[in-house]
Amino acid sequence: MTDILIETDSERVVLFIKGDTPPNFAQRALLEDTKFLMHRCNCSISYTPREANKCADGLANLGATHQDNLVVLDDPPSAIGPFLVLLSNLTSLRHLDLSVCALEILSLRFNQLSSHLPDELEQFKLLQFLNLRNNLLSGSIPTTIGRLASLEYLDFERNQLNGTLPQSFGHLSKLQQLYVSNNMLEDIVSEIHFTNLINLNRIYGSGNQLTLKVSRDWIPPFQLIGVELASWNLGPKFPIWLRPQKDLAILDLSYTGILDEIPIWFWKFSSSLYFVDLLHNQIHGEILYLFIASKVQHIYLNFNHFSGPLPRISSNLEDLHFSNNSFSRDISHFLCDRKDKQKKLAFLDLGENLLSGEIPDCSMSWQSLILIEMGNNNLTGNIPRSMGHLGGLQSLHLRNNSFSGEMPLSLQNWTNL
Structure with a gap:
């Protein structure tokens, strides 16, 4: 076609x-x-x-000309047997065309498949696209998966698969996208798993208990666009293998046991980066600037040990989550930086820090704000009246500070809150 x-x-x-x-x-x-x-x-x-x-x-x-209950099997090899068992509980199946010898695409996502993955999977030599997402598949991923030499897309997300990722994954030289998130996988993932994955551009494996063990100077053979490894054990050092990734757009390393400072090169990272999630680690140190020249729109750094003043941010940013850290000092420089330039920020979460000083009257450059969270800090002074002129504001949290004076009338009469 x-x-x-x-x-x-x-x-x-x-x-x-x-x-x-x-x-x-x-x-x-x-x-x-x-x-x-x-x-x-x-x-x-x-x-x-x-x-x-x-x-x-x-x-x-x-659709009107299609025959009901149509099943076409063109000279099926022995490999089809286990797959028919796998399909046996698809009670609503009406049409099945499996020309298995030349099968290139197989998608059975969002069903109630509850079998194991068959070893005979290896016989589908021409398979390029395999999607079994959102089923009830259990057991381990067969090592024969590494013999699917044509495979470009593999999705096992949201099943009940256990064991580890087979080292034979390293043979899938044409694989571009790998999705194994939200299973029960565990054990070690090493450089061997990625040996020949030169075309890999997405790896999504969050929600497993895997440990990545690679050498400090490992240079991956791939260039990633998206990587989500939340809940893997990647620490204690910040993963240096990210540095060569020039096309990265999505990065989720939350809950990964990192106990380190973020290297300076990370803040000058890929110009394509727009989503960063590093929450619930023990990352410490100061942040001098935050992707000023990049396209980053969503940043989650909450529940870490960051300290020092709030950094300058890009005007492209839409979500900023800094809560539950140790950021300190006055916030005027943060809120009034380039106040003549309108910001796109919609969600500002600075709660549970050590911030001090007064909230400056610079709200007019923050007209996109929907949520402001500044509770549990050391803020003082009056709440600026301009906050009541934030037309899209729906949620304002200022509890447990030391403000004085009265709540501005513009906020008392604000019906959106």
């Missing part, structure tokens, strides 16, 4: 497919699947208003 044009009357769908996938997007898996398949078949997508959209009618006509 080549040069296929897809029309949709949802402009938002077109924007999602053509742009970056938001890290917290509820349907991220579906969106990533769609992008992969469209790339494989050389598809393009365009927005067409409803009155001109003929796509839905065409699909409806196609």
